[in-house]
Amino acid sequence: MQNKNIISVNGPVIEAEGEGDFSMHDMVYVGKDQIIGEVIKLNKDVATIQVYEDTTGLKIGEEVIGTEAPLSIMLGPGIVGNVFDGIARPLKEIEKKVGYFLEKGCNIDTINIEKSWHFRPVVSVGDTASLNTVLGEVKETKVVINKIMNPFDIKGNVSFIAEEGEYKAKDIIAKIKVDDKEYEISMVQKWPVRTGRPYKERLMTSEPLITGQRVIDIMFPMAKGGTAMIPGGFGTGKTMLQHQIAKWSDADIIVYIGCGERGNEMTEVLEDFPKLIDPKTGNALMERTILIANTSNMPVAARETSIYTGITIAEYYRDMGYNVAIMADSTSRWAEALREISGRLEEMPAEEGYPSYLPSRLSGVYGRAGMVRGYNGKIGSVSMIGAVSPQGSDFSEPVTQNTKRFVHVFWGLDKELAYSRHYPAVNWKISYSEYIDKLRKWYEENVDENFSNNRIEIVKLLQEENELQEIAKVVGQDVLSDSKKLILETCSAIRSGFLQQSAMNEIDTYVPIKKQFRMMKSILNLYKESLKLIEIGIPISRIKELGLFDEYVSLKFKIEDENLYKFDNYDNRVKKMLEGLLNEYRNHPLGTAFNNYK
Amino acid sequence: MLGRVFNGIGEPIDGLGDVENYISRDINGVQMNPVSRKYPRNFIETGISAIDGLMTLIRGQKLPIFSGSGINHNALAEQIIRQSNIKDADEFAIVFGLMGAEYETAEFFKRSFEENGVLSKVVTFQNLSNDPSIERILTPKVALTCAEYLAFDLEMQVLVILTDMTSYAEALREVSTLKGEIPSRKGYPGYLYSDLASIYERAGMLKDKKGSITQIPILTMPNDDISHPIPDLTGYITEGQIVLNRELYQKGVNPPINILDSLSRLMKDGIGREYTREDHREISDKLFASYSKVQDVRALAKVLGENDLSDDDKKYLEFGEMFENEFLNQDSNEHRDINQTLDIALEILKLLD
Numbered sequence: 001m002q003n004k005n006i007i008s009v010n011g012p013v014i015e016a017e018g019e020g021d022f023s024m025h026d027m028v029y030v031g032k033d034q035i036i037g038e039v040i041k042l043n044k045d046v047a048t049i050q051v052y053e054d055t056t057g058l059k060i061g062e063e064v065i066g067t068e069a070p071l072s073i074m075l076g077p078g079i080v081g082n083v084f085d086g087i088a089r090p091l092k093e094i095e096k097k098v099g100y101f102l103e104k105g106c107n108i109d110t111i112n113i114e115k116s117w118h119f120r121p122v123v124s125v126g127d128t129a130s131l132n133t134v135l136g137e138v139k140e141t142k143v144v145i146n147k148i149m150n151p152f153d154i155k156g157n158v159s160f161i162a163e164e165g166e167y168k169a170k171d172i173i174a175k176i177k178v179d180d181k182e183y184e185i186s187m188v189q190k191w192p193v194r195t196g197r198p199y200k201e202r203l204m205t206s207e208p209l210i211t212g213q214r215v216i217d218i219m220f221p222m223a224k225g226g227t228a229m230i231p232g233g234f235g236t237g238k239t240m241l242q243h244q245i246a247k248w249s250d251a252d253i254i255v256y257i258g259c260g261e262r263g264n265e266m267t268e269v270l271e272d273f274p275k276l277i278d279p280k281t282g283n284a285l286m287e288r289t290i291l292i293a294n295t296s297n298m299p300v301a302a303r304e305t306s307i308y309t310g311i312t313i314a315e316y317y318r319d320m321g322y323n324v325a326i327m328a329d330s331t332s333r334w335a336e337a338l339r340e341i342s343g344r345l346e347e348m349p350a351e352e353g354y355p356s357y358l359p360s361r362l363s364g365v366y367g368r369a370g371m372v373r374g375y376n377g378k379i380g381s382v383s384m385i386g387a388v389s390p391q392g393s394d395f396s397e398p399v400t401q402n403t404k405r406f407v408h409v410f411w412g413l414d415k416e417l418a419y420s421r422h423y424p425a426v427n428w429k430i431s432y433s434e435y436i437d438k439l440r441k442w443y444e445e446n447v448d449e450n451f452s453n454n455r456i457e458i459v460k461l462l463q464e465e466n467e468l469q470e471i472a473k474v475v476g477q478d479v480l481s482d483s484k485k486l487i488l489e490t491c492s493a494i495r496s497g498f499l500q501q502s503a504m505n506e507i508d509t510y511v512p513i514k515k516q517f518r519m520m521k522s523i524l525n526l527y528k529e530s531l532k533l534i535e536i537g538i539p540i541s542r543i544k545e546l547g548l549f550d551e552y553v554s555l556k557f558k559i560e561d562e563n564l565y566k567f568d569n570y571d572n573r574v575k576k577m578l579e580g581l582l583n584e585y586r587n588h589p590l591g592t593a594f595n596n597y598k
Numbered sequence: 599m600l601g602r603v604f605n606g607i608g609e610p611i612d613g614l615g616d617v618e619n620y621i622s623r624d625i626n627g628v629q630m631n632p633v634s635r636k637y638p639r640n641f642i643e644t645g646i647s648a649i650d651g652l653m654t655l656i657r658g659q660k661l662p663i664f665s666g667s668g669i670n671h672n673a674l675a676e677q678i679i680r681q682s683n684i685k686d687a688d689e690f691a692i693v694f695g696l697m698g699a700e701y702e703t704a705e706f707f708k709r710s711f712e713e714n715g716v717l718s719k720v721v722t723f724q725n726l727s728n729d730p731s732i733e734r735i736l737t738p739k740v741a742l743t744c745a746e747y748l749a750f751d752l753e754m755q756v757l758v759i760l761t762d763m764t765s766y767a768e769a770l771r772e773v774s775t776l777k778g779e780i781p782s783r784k785g786y787p788g789y790l791y792s793d794l795a796s797i798y799e800r801a802g803m804l805k806d807k808k809g810s811i812t813q814i815p816i817l818t819m820p821n822d823d824i825s826h827p828i829p830d831l832t833g834y835i836t837e838g839q840i841v842l843n844r845e846l847y848q849k850g851v852n853p854p855i856n857i858l859d860s861l862s863r864l865m866k867d868g869i870g871r872e873y874t875r876e877d878h879r880e881i882s883d884k885l886f887a888s889y890s891k892v893q894d895v896r897a898l899a900k901v902l903g904e905n906d907l908s909d910d911d912k913k914y915l916e917f918g919e920m921f922e923n924e925f926l927n928q929d930s931n932e933h934r935d936i937n938q939t940l941d942i943a944l945e946i947l948k949l950l951d
Contacts, residue, residue, distance in 0.1 A: 296795030392825025
């Protein structure tokens with residue numbers, strides 16, 4: 001045991017002096033309550049330690065015990081469907097032990113080692129095994145098979161493998177022999193949270209992460225293994241959007257990190273997710289979700305770690321060949337935790353009081369996302385979606401700006417849109433996705449060959465609308481020509497009938513990509529058909545009277561996912577009504593001019 | 599403790615002697631385990647149309663009022679206390695924390711409690727503006743510890759009013775500077791967010807417990823600036839905000855709530871058929887969208903002049919006026935139940951059809 005004694009306490013930061021031999025990032029136990037801390041600075045005999053719990057009541061002279069190992073978490077079956085705090089302690093177990101309020105020094109293992117799992121081997125004695133070789137499988141939840149992997153970076157032969165049956169997490173289920181040495185393997189392994197898990201090679205992203213949200217999947221798509229950020233001031237719907245993605249995206253496993261956010265929001269997830277059905281598997285969403293909760297009143301040092309805990313868990317499942325998506329809500333709170341601790345360490349502050357290492361930490365976090373081929377040959381991915389809460393909705397602040405440098409998708413939320421209850425309030429004027437070209441092939445092969453062209457047409461229309469609105473602001477809408485007015489009318493329908501999506505409506509909350517495409521196609525069809533009439537002089541007011549635009553807006557609530565043919569019905573009605581209008585003009589005594597039109 | 603008045607650190611100052619048979623608690627409180635919380639869903643009817651209709655208050659919510667100096671936010675808080683149906687629950691209590699308050703403010707609330715016969719249900723912790731500022735840092739914590747005792751030990755419905763959080767944050771800054779800590783935004787300590795969170799997050803409900811803590815902190819935005827660190831950080835922690843607006847106040851609209859800035863995050867799950875009325879969501883979405891359009895039209899009217907607006911736009915202008923005068927504006931003694939509120943809304947929405 002290596003010991004030191006406390007010489008100063010400053011909020012979550014303490015200093016300890018003594019003979020003990022501590023290393024950087026070692027995990028330590030502090031004081032009589034044995035609360036967990038981590039060494040973050042060493043200076044001769046003095047170690048500076050950040051403590052993951054409230055330090056009220058600590059006294060000078062109390063003991064700090066070193067563990068001679070970096071801060072690590074346990075990985076194994078039983079993680080999916082569970083709720084953890086920032087350093088991966090199971091909150092439900094803590095509740096069972098100490099009741100509704102958190103207590104200090106409640107050190108419970110991440111994995112319940114008393115629980116039995118049904119283990120099924122997939123290798124036999126004599127097979128070779130190297131790092132992350134899958135030795136057996138455990139059905140962790142209804143949808144997740146936990147693959148028990150060799151945790152050691154060794155190459156050897158399997159000398160023992162347990163038979164199929166019930167085992168507890170720490171029972172030895174395999175042995176691997178390398179020369180004269182035999183390594184014993186159980187279902188759990190430990191991994192230091194600040195070190196990325198290794199893989200063989202990084203792959204290019206090529207497949208979208210389908211979220212069922214139109215503004216994302218069509219306008220600004222996200223890739224599996226990609227990185228995205230959602231900046232937005234308070235009340236713009238960051239959390240709602242994160243929840244929507246967590247609920248409906250087609251990842252295999254979701255890691256939701258509630259980092260310094262509201263307690264009630266975590267409760268909402270906890271109450272809702274077990275009830276919601278995953279459209280892909282037909283099982284409850286909780287069966288594929290892992291929650292990490294460090295609410296805003298929980299210790300600030302654990303907030304800093306919660307992101308790393310989440311990524312480590314995500315990488316563990318990635319190595320099994322799963323597509324994992326991480327939602328971090330919000331990374332600003334994480335950056336503020338860095339700032340707070342940095343302030344306590346009396347480090348020289350950089351921009352707005354944040355430490356100068358903020359950008360490198362941010363790039364370190366987002367850099368752990370990606371699609372990879374592991375040492376066991378399996379391809380898996382970690383996608384990372386971070387919410388950012390800029391102070392005063394000002395996107396020029398350091399966290400937003402620095403995150404922007406490291407992510408490929410930017411979903412900027414807009415206060416004005418949120419004011420008019422246009423949700424998701426993703427502002428199409430400032431948002432972007434760098435994956436559009438990479439994913440183009442996938443969309444064209446899997447959705448429709450015209451997908452990209454249609455997408456571009458929508459973007460163009462919206463852009464033109466933006467310019468027209470600037471003009472209309474100065475001179476009024478009346479002076480615009482009819483074809484321009486048609487653009488405004490179409491875009492108004494695109495906004496409310498297409499971009500706007502209700503999370504509360506059963507049909508609209510999740511929309512399959514095929515339906516999204518159909519919706520896009522119908523509005524473009526309406527626009528093009530109407531434009532033909534306007535070009536030959538039929539006034540827009542007459543087209544508007546037909547009510548086709550209003551009908552389009554209501555379609556999203558009316559057409560179920562399985563009845564996409566109804567879009568064809570709508571398109572036919574558009575054709576018929578516009579034709580009717582044209583005939584009316586043709587039959588008019590002065591309407592000869594329209595006869596040339598086919 | 600009910601009916602008593604204490605100073606900022608919990609000592610009785612009403613001359614009625616010490617509290618007997620007491621238990622002592624750490625005022626820093628302990629954090630609720632997120633898995634032990636119960637998601638708040640029960641609607642509190644305040645009888646104020648703007649709040650009930652558009653930013654519904656939910657039992658167990660923390661919903662602050664963002665105000666400015668000179669805007670009569672105390673009257674709004676007082677009206678909420680007076681009219682809210684939480685009052686009808688048998689086990690009901692108000693914990694009232696005053697930080698750096700003027701004598702008159704303290705007295706205003708005291709009188710109002712007296713007149714409404716709820717004084718015996720109120721625990722007051724008062725730290726007046728001439729009391730030591732170090733005590734001000736403790737006041738909300740003392741008040742919330744008391745609230746937790748009432749809510750979770752005695753299972754009561756507790757409404758906590760904290761005013762004024764700006765004075766609290768300023769006291770925190772004062773002490774932090776004296777301690778020689780490195781200042782962050784506008785001189786406030788870097789841990790202001792964590793510190794405010796440790797106060798606001800003490801609202802909520804626990805599963806299997808009947809009691810609840812609903813928090814209405816009041817803060818004055820320095821210079822009416824919503825991006826100032828105090829309102830900004832508060833908004834990131836609380837479940838929405840009610841923002842008062844000076845322009846509306848000067849127009850004589852009472853309560854002068856700027857609905858576009860305001861929001862209740864828990865509203866989405868606390869309204870609808872089971873709680874209020876089936877068409878509630880639809881009506882409120884429409885009001886928000888239309889009123890936001892009114893702002894655009896008003897800006898346009900300033901440039902073009904009202905006469906040059908299209909007929910559609912003129913309708914919106916009219917709607918804006920009606921909305922402010924008929925829906926937002928109400929007498930401070932007027933109690934509108936949720937049906938009345940929604941019916942008025944439907945009536946004025948007809949203008950736009």
